[in-house]
Amino acid sequence: MNLYLIDGNSYFYRAFHAIRGLTNSKGFPTNAIYGFTTMILKIIREKKPDAIAIAFDSPVPTKRHKIYEEYKAQRPETPDDLIIQIPYIKKIIEAFNISSFEMPGHEADDIICTIAKKAASQNINVFILSGDKDMMQIVGNGIKIYDPMKDLIIDEDYVKERFGVPPKRLPEIMAITGDAIDNIPGVKGIGEKTARELLSKTDSLDELLDHPEKIENERIRKMIIDNIENIKISKTLATIDTDIEVDINLQDMIIKEPDWPSLLHMFTEFEFKSLIKMIPSTGHKPRGEYRTIKDKDELRKVLEC
Structure with missing residues (x-):
């Protein structure tokens, strides 16, 4: 069984900056929503994971901020055009029936690595989607990093060769x-x-x-x-915390049938024509009752109603 774990914050920032100026006809920005959705679909289509989960950073300060006030303090403010898209990204994740995690006071990295460690202990092959150097410390014992930008699998040997030390010493x-x-x-x-x-x-x-x-x-x-x-x-x-208290049910992370009607509604609202085409016909909710009109008299009765 292969489990893919995704840092949601990293993904929506990447999507936001990769696509510029995309809005629907009402002027609502949709670049991060579209980019994030297509990235997730690409992973599912190309990597064919058995299970998948996404973790998000919490806006609540973490223990790292308490230890060092300047931790991540140099990062620019999240753009307003991205902030208003994040709730819709989370709604799309929910409609895909993908498990997501967000815990006050914990970073996505801690959540992901805790899940990875528990899953690997059950002989599940874990792939963490990340290009971040610090995430490499968790590599080994059934856990690998997949860098989608470089299409690169990072294992224990890679870390040792690059840094001269085993992953745990990163x-x-x-x-x-x-x-x-x-x-x-x-x-x-x-x-x-x-x-x-x-x-x-x-x-x-x-x-x-x-x-x-x-x-x-x-x-x-x-x-x-x-x-x-x-x-x-x-x-x-x-040092990433791999032992936080997070409620994990690995069965919940197994790929499931998406909520196609919900996705159709959102893709229509955001005017994602290419994504609407991927929704199967069985995913459309009937808009009413249908019957076949066989003669002129029956047609006349319908028109007179």
Whole structure:
């Protein structure tokens, strides 16, 4: 059984920026709705998952924000044209009968990785749709990353080759380098190559921080010593929580027949002609009672009603 897990926020941002200027005849923006829907359909059509689920970030601050107030603070405000489309994206997900999750105080990454870990423990093959580096820390034991933009499957060997450490140590790399996307501080001036070299000589980040005197380069040694607290905070920020309390029923995630009438109604409202064509004729709700008119007298009676 193959389970595909999707970061909903990442997907609707990507859809919003990939398609510009799309509205219906009333002027309502539909670019994110259309892009998101076609992305989901592409995954279902090409990857043929047995099960699928989507997770969303909660607007409620997470424990990471409490630890470091500047976490993700540099990100621009969500555009108004995207905000008003998000409820409709969620309605379309519901009409597709796809399971979705959103938990106050938790990020989509934490939800996805918790589900992935539980599913993999039941011998389910899990594919997480993401291009984000931090998600790679969960790879292994039946869990892989699928990057749809590069059409690339990321496994444990890929992570080891790229970062020089096993997936579970990826937060240690990010603790030193930081991460500009999430505004994780790290150590300014130390990049991925140097972080790799430092960690390759130790069994853990803690060992490195406990014995910085072992660092041969004097300049790098001083940078590490001066930023020990930043490094510790950064590791906490970069580590995905895979044990949050989320109510999971894997059977609910199995692909089901969509609610075609609901989809037809929304696709018509948004004027998605190409998507309307994909709805089977059995998905149309009858608009009334029908009978065959066989002669002129019967036709006359109908017209006189």
